[in-house]
Amino acid sequence: MPAAERRELILRDATAVFASNGYGGTTTDLVAQAAGVSQPYVVRMFGTKEKLFLAVLERAERILAETFRAAIPGPDGKERxxxxxxxxxxxxxxxxxxxxxxxAFLLGGDPVVGPEARSSFLRIWRLAIDEAGMTEEDARSFIANGMLINTLVALRLGDAYGADPDIDAMFTVAFPCSFDVFKDNLPTAAERY
Amino acid sequence: MPAAERRELILRDATAVFASNGYGGTTTDLVAQAAGVSQPYVVRMFGTKEKLFLAVLERAERILAETFRAAIPGPDGKERxxxxxxxxxxxxxxxxxxxxxxxAFLLGGDPVVGPEARSSFLRIWRLAIDEAGMTEEDARSFIANGMLINTLVALRLGDAYGADPDIDAMFTVAFPCSFDVFKDNLPTAAERY
DNA sequence: GGAGTAAGTAATCGATCGATTACTTACAAG
DNA sequence: CTTGTAAGTAATCGATCGATTACTTACTCC
Structure with missing residues (x-):
């Protein structure tokens, strides 16, 4: 397999491993196992675990920005x-x-990752204003809502949907027009680490 | 020093260490050094690193709930x-x-910490509705804003206030009536790990 | 059919971490 | 005194991790 293709595959799987185990809790061997390669290969391809995480962050921001840009064309304002x-x-x-x-945001105090995390965040902020045409107040509440969605996803609260009236109520207001999207994409038990 | 007092001191310092280093990146020795005791003492007092983190989480939720309850008395609605x-x-x-x-939210997939993190989050959600009298929609946007504040704090974006017009603009809308509180409580360089 | 190169692994090393054990010190009660 | 107990530490052990080194395999281009 060509290195570029292998690299993208490792980055995808590393994203899931870092997500579940955090930066400190992730080992290069866990990433290697998830990607089906040997641990030294992961290290040699990215240099260090830190550089691997930076590559994962860069890819995540790229996917996020592309996803937002694809959703911009069409009616603006609230619909957009x-x-x-x-x-x-x-x-x-x-x-x-x-x-x-x-x-990445939690690594804000890290001398290497911190600056990258801050500029990633600010680029998304600028995208919302410059490219999506949001006011600063719209951008604030839009991103705040994104941080809430991050939290609900990380907490795996969706797993308990239907089992707790509080959770059901929260999801009704948290996903007024996107709950189906949320539900349809929940990970299966086999996908979890 | 009596054990109860020492315990609270260790929990306070452990909060700062876990915050900077994450769960996996935190060592019991780092916590011990921050609290000025030996590493075996930390382990013996809390049993395991996992139980130490659970104690830190429980204390954090307790402080958060007490802080919110103290702010409830007075005019309700938007002012509250x-x-x-x-x-x-x-x-x-x-x-x-x-x-x-x-x-803690990011440990949602952990079989031990996950359930505790979810119930902590849901108790705060209930507090907002039952004790502070918020509507579900008010509670959603209130907590979403809290998640945004978490992110800005973790990213240490406040350190760059005044150095970047984007950051200044974001802070103006993110802290319409609490920016002074934010600014006055920023950690000094010496306080960072 | 070699020579060169890209892709990948087995083996291993030094450092570090969580936890255990055994020990010491300070002090209050009888 | 001395006995008991709470508060703490030094030393250490097995396991694990990130990284390095040396090696193998497979393909391609004269």
Missing amino acids: RERMGMAYVGLIAERGLHQVLMQ | RERMGMAYVGLIAERGLHQVLMQ
Whole structure:
């Protein structure tokens, strides 16, 4: 398999492993096993675990930006924000993406990852304003809602949907027009680490 | 020093260490050094690193709930939500509290920590509705905003306030009535791990 | 049919971590 | 005194992790 293809495959699987285990809890061997290659190969391809995480973050931001841009064309204003919100929820299909973004934000104090995480966040903020035409207040509440969705995904609260009236009530207001997207993309038990 | 007092001291310092290093990246020795005791003492007092984290999470939720309850008395509606929001921002003084909550949410897939993290989150949701009298929609946007504040704190974006017009603009809309509280409680360089 | 190169692994090393054990110190009660 | 107990530490052990080294395999281009 050509290296470029293998690289994308490893990055995809590494996203899921980092998402479940966090940065410190992820071993290069866990990533290697998930991708079906040997541990030294992962290290040699990315140099260090830190550089692997940076590559995972860069890919996550790229996918996120592309997903948002694809949802921009069409009626603007509230409708556009709803399309972008649904697209964000649809990213649950990219296993671990929301969680990896949270992990990166939590590394804000790290001298290497921190600056990258901050500029990733700010680029999404700029995309919302410059490319999607949101006001600053719209961008704030849009991104705040994204952070709530991150939390609900990370907490795996969707697994208990239907089993707890509080959870059902929260989902009704948290996903006014994207609950089907959320439900249809939940990971199966076999997909979890 | 009596054990109860020592315990609270260790929990406070452990909160800051877990916040900076994550669950997997935190060592019991780092916590011990931060608290000024030996590593075996930390392990013996809490049993395992996992139980230590659960104790940190329980304390964080307790402080958060007490802080919210103290902000409830007085005019209700939007004013009450603003008081509670400012109180939440003021919790920056409790070093690492917002980040530790995020860390716990990210452990949603953990068989031990996950259930505790979910019930902590749901208890705060219930507090907002039952005790603070919010509608479900108010509670949603209130908590979503809290998740945004968590992110800004974890990213250490406040450190760059004044150095980047994008950051300044975001803070203006993110902290319409709590920016002073935010600014006044930022950690000094010496406080960071 | 070699020579060169890309893809990948087995074996291993030094460092680190969580946990255990055995020990010490300070102090209050009888 | 001395006995008991709470508060703590030094030393250490087995396991694990990130990284390095040396090796193998497969394909391609004269």
